[in-house]
Amino acid sequence: MMRTLHIGLRVTDLGHSLTFYQAIGYQVVGTVPRTPIGRLTMLKLPDDEFVAIELVHDAEPVERGTGLSHLVVKVESMAGTLDALASKGIVPVGPGHEREDGLVTKVVTDPDGRRIELVQWPPGHADGMTAADCPDQDGDPHE
Structure with missing residues (x-):
């Protein structure tokens, strides 16, 4: 069976982004402090069983494109x-x-x-x- 697991979103300021997504209702499931692409913070909604969003934070500011x-x-x-x-x-x-x-x-x-x-x-x-x-x-x- 194939299914989409989650989406990874690069964020400029992890604290501001966490405050925003938690205000919407997302909960932090866990973090991976160091990866080749940055710090990962896994989020899910209360009624979801699985992670839906992975916030990816590194030292570079996010340049918002038009792809998403x-x-x-x-x-x-x-x-x-x-x-x-x-x-x-x-x-x-x-x-x-x-x-x-x-x-x-x-x-x-x-x-x-x-x-x-x-x-x-x-x-x-x-x-x-x-x-x-x-x-x-x-x-x-x-x-």
Whole structure:
């Protein structure tokens, strides 16, 4: 079986990044202090069994490119999450999106400027995206 294990994100200031990701709800699973690519800090969300993000910190500042569009985090209550983030000085960077069926999205940015999309699924929705969420389900990405 194949599956994505986690994503590694280079960070400029490990302390600021840890504060940000912990405010969203991530927990530190462990660290690897010295590797050829820097110090590694493994993070997971409370209900996840496995690490989802690896913060990679070295002495070089991060130059944000355009290759990573955004990360997406499912939240149970958008209002509760936004209140908790606001108490830590983290606010959405735009109006977000809200549908009549209950889907709500908002975007915040991490200390290195990466977009983190917060998603509150409608009641009864699966925990993640499926083919039913994609308007073009024929499998041809070139149309």
